[in-house]
Amino acid sequence: MIDRALLLLKNELANYLATRDSATVILDNIGLFETSAGTTLPDNIVISLVNVEEESALKNQPAVKRPFTNTAIYRNPPVFLNLYVLFTCNYSGDGYRLALRRLSFVIQFLQSKNSFSNSSSVSASAADVSDNDGAELRFTMEMYTLTFEQINHLWGSLGGRQAPFVMYKLRLIALTERAIVREALLIEEVDTYINRK
Numbered sequence: 001m002i003d004r005a006l007l008l009l010k011n012e013l014a015n016y017l018a019t020r021d022s023a024t025v026i027l028d029n030i031g032l033f034e035t036s037a038g039t040t041l042p043d044n045i046v047i048s049l050v051n052v053e054e055e056s057a058l059k060n061q062p063a064v065k066r067p068f069t070n071t072a073i074y075r076n077p078p079v080f081l082n083l084y085v086l087f088t089c090n091y092s093g094d095g096y097r098l099a100l101r102r103l104s105f106v107i108q109f110l111q112s113k114n115s116f117s118n119s120s121s122v123s124a125s126a127a128d129v130s131d132n133d134g135a136e137l138r139f140t141m142e143m144y145t146l147t148f149e150q151i152n153h154l155w156g157s158l159g160g161r162q163a164p165f166v167m168y169k170l171r172l173i174a175l176t177e178r179a180i181v182r183e184a185l186l187i188e189e190v191d192t193y194i195n196r197k
Helices: 002-018 093-112 148-158
Strands: 025-027 044-054 071-075 079-090 115-117 138-143 165-175 180-185
Touching: 002 025, 002 044, 002 079, 002 093, 002 115, 002 165, 079 093, 093 138, 093 165
Parallel strands: 025 044
Antiparallel strands: 044 079, 071 180, 079 165, 115 138, 138 165
């Protein structure tokens, strides 16, 4: 589900940029930029996942599902996640102004469209983000502002020098295995017989 959400976001952003600029959007780990594995990262807009957070407000969901039969099905509730997504415009040298312009396009895109779902996707590769079990993929994006200290820690942990970037919080991805923990018969009647002497 995490990969599907980020792929949907990448496809939608690439579709938006195709009408404005010839920018290439890739889904990769920006922390690999200064390594031998980061040869595909220069001169691209790179989308990277930098943190995963459980949404604590939705933690106490019921574990029982009552279908239209006389059986109660116990399943563990889904885990609801917030994903912290980093958009890095990875252009250096003479491309710095280009990086700033493309960063503006990323922000404009997410300002104009902050709610996403696979059913309303306009990207040509919407089939790539479909799920085998038919679950609807829905999420929203909101800008997440870092302090200067947090920026220093972020880029220090990514092992590279800072490039023009913006971070967004991708809200509420539901992960579930749909495994049945237990099944039990429903209580259909209560016997209130009292034995009087």
